[in-house]
Amino acid sequence: MDANKENSRQKILDVAIQLFSKSGFSNVSIREIAAAAGIKSASLYYHFPNKQSIYLAVIEHSFSNKAAVFTEVLGADKTALERLELFIYKFTEIMSKDENFRRLLHREMLDGDEERLKYMADKVFKEQCIAIGQLMKEVSPECDPHMMTISISSLIIHHLETAPIRKYLPDYKPEHDQPDYIARHVYELLTKAIIK
Amino acid sequence: MDANKENSRQKILDVAIQLFSKSGFSNVSIREIAAAAGIKSASLYYHFPNKQSIYLAVIEHSFSNKAAVFTEVLGADKTALERLELFIYKFTEIMSKDENFRRLLHREMLDGDEERLKYMADKVFKEQCIAIGQLMKEVSPECDPHMMTISISSLIIHHLETAPIRKYLPDYKPEHDQPDYIARHVYELLTKAIIK
DNA sequence: GTCTATATATGGATAGAC
DNA sequence: GTCTATCCATATATAGAC
Known part of the structure; x- marks a missing residue:
């Protein structure tokens, strides 16, 4: 029946995103994906038609719908600074939960070709970047919106992504891994100068 | 003669670091390394003895001597704030020049096992983290040294590492890729609050 | 130390039955 | 739609000559 076709396809994508995220494109075999999908x-x-097309479907499926999540937060009826705070907490929370997405993103930054990078820029980031850039100019008119946007996302993503090695670094405490702690740190870093 | 032995070994490591950095462990074949090394x-x-041992030698060779570079800067006879500024500029400059190191680091964060991550933490980062943490406590006594250290390095590395995709993002200008511009942005982000 | 030749394994992909 | 069987390319690694 037709349901089986869609079921299998979805099952393949579900296991493939996990495998690709964990091990990367070339460390995952067709046989491995098939076995995990039960076929x-x-x-x-x-x-x-081929392995590449599975990977591209995974990327597309995994990256779509990410852009829309923050539109609500960024367009909320609050002051610019409140929206910034809300965005930082929301972004940290979502990124913290979706490790597959984070790692795929990470891998694409290393190995994505020009076409895929352009796709990501246009379909995943552009809309949010414009909104955050706009927000930053409201908060701080003389700032560089491009640099600020990259800085905010970098801080959040990197704190999450370095978790496996941070635990071996000086002054580490378990709460450093908690989304709310990270979000608070980032918000305070942006809004309070370290010198008085 | 013995010189040839060392020459070949060095040549292999030199080409291997480039290839592994560019394509990752499993996308580089022994044949490819050998061909690039002229054998x-x-x-x-x-x-x-095997491919893995080449990779480990590359990691060790590439990551050693990184720790010592900043000791001088961090121990300079200047105010804490001046040392912070100096460190940020120096770190950005060095990271900007050594793309191989940056990408290998990036890859290890994704695929390094516990042993390799611990090695990196101890041999590559620990010493500097302590120095920067110390410096940050001097600059801002109530700050969280662990979080601040990660934040500073994240900002710099991420701005460099996102260069391939940033050029497709809103408000991009070519000067955003220049080390001095990035360093200035990071220093000002840390020292000037975005709200007045 | 470097070569040619080759053993051996694994992975992507196809053919054709059910 | 899923299976078994198989082709073929490529990869790691070894054997043994020079």
């Missing part, structure tokens, strides 16, 4: 590798070729 | 793949096994 034989030949059957997988009924749903996708 | 046949069988000859490569005279110098290294």
